[in-house]
Amino acid sequence: MTDNHQLGLELRREMFGRAGADDHIDNATDMMAPVQDIVTRFCFGEIWQRPHLDKKTRSLITLAMLVSAGRTHEVKIHTRGAVANGATREELRELMLHSVAYCGIPLMVDGMRACEEVLNEMGVKADDND
Numbered sequence: 001m002t003d004n005h006q007l008g009l010e011l012r013r014e015m016f017g018r019a020g021a022d023d024h025i026d027n028a029t030d031m032m033a034p035v036q037d038i039v040t041r042f043c044f045g046e047i048w049q050r051p052h053l054d055k056k057t058r059s060l061i062t063l064a065m066l067v068s069a070g071r072t073h074e075v076k077i078h079t080r081g082a083v084a085n086g087a088t089r090e091e092l093r094e095l096m097l098h099s100v101a102y103c104g105i106p107l108m109v110d111g112m113r114a115c116e117e118v119l120n121e122m123g124v125k126a127d128d129n130d
Helices: 003-026 033-044 055-068 072-084 089-103 105-122
Strands: none
Touching: 003 033, 003 055, 003 072, 055 072, 055 089, 055 105, 072 089, 072 105, 089 105
């Protein structure tokens, strides 16, 4: 394994758990195995490792881009990662609400529903101060 592959695998495990990292790699078909390698090495081993933006900020940016693209399956995946990286339910709600001005109501609603489903599954509660 390259250093970037190991760094990427460690970050994927940190954000998504072993099941969200190792299972995706171990269960990849011959078609998807190269994709998993690229995601691990490039996305998480290089891009996510760059300086100047912390993991929480990167998670929020990633979620905003996924909402804008209408990628609700990935919103669910990256909501888990955002929580692991320190994002709160309130911050995720505000990200979704902020996206309405730039993405439109239908994309925001789809993203909000996907995000809320995962937060509820994870038991992430609202702040008492909110």
